Amino acid sequence: MNEDALKSLREEALRTNIPIMQEETLDYIGSLITRHQYHTVLELGTAIGYSSLSLLHRVGQLSITTIERDEQRYLQAMENFNVFRTRDSIICHWMDVYDFETTACFDVLIIDAAKAQNQPFYERFKDNVRSGGCIIIDNMNFHGLDSKQAKKDHRRNLSIMLDRIEKFDAYIESSDLAYNRYDIGDGLLVIWK
Ligand SMILES: C[S@@+](CC[C@H](N)C(=O)[O-])C[C@H]1O[C@@H](n2cnc3c(N)ncnc32)[C@H](O)[C@@H]1O
Secondary structure (H helix, E strand, C coil), X not given: CCHHHHXXXXXXXXXXXXXXXXXXXXXXXXXXXXXXXXXXXXXXXXXCCHHHHHHHHHHCCCEEEEEECCHHHHHHHHHHHHHCXXXXXXXXXXXXXXXXXXXXXXXXXXXXXCHHHHHHHHHHHHHHEEEEEEEEECCCCHHHCCXXXXXXXXXXXXXXXXXXXHHHHHHHHCCCCEEEEECCCCCEEEEEC
């Protein structure tokens, strides 16, 4: 895969305000996938395909199923997958995550869609991750913002979203799941199955 073309795609996403994973997050996920010899990934939230392409570039042999509900982003992602000739390595579905049904079992689930929906997304797809696999959730620190401050600042929607991220964090903490939090990028949570 052409590194310069990938860099241009990243610059284009940043220029057009399309939210994409940070490089250090992708480095971490790429090395985790390589270390554990994982092969299959289900990603919630494709945007324009930057994270899928970057992981494929880092890992090499990988089969990624990724879901995006925004039509323009989906079309852009499909164009990018064509340009990068990903062929069967990346399958992209244009639909809402809630409408996606599968009986397949993946090595890795990446949750990177609507941040307020982390918990329902986790509950919906956790059983589609095989034993020994993991679930990765990005933006757990959400730029270091907290819901109470956002509420004080009258940023209602932001406050609700932050509150849901915090509640999801508390839910994981009070569970008996094996997990790690990493101060990588915007905060990563890895739940081990
Ligand atoms: C943070 S971006 C994904 C970035 C991408 N993973 C990357 O790093 O290149 C989140 C994407 O999830 C999509 N999204 C949010 N909620 C969704 C849902 N319920 N179903 C499908 N896609 C959703 C948004 O349209 C947005 O493009």
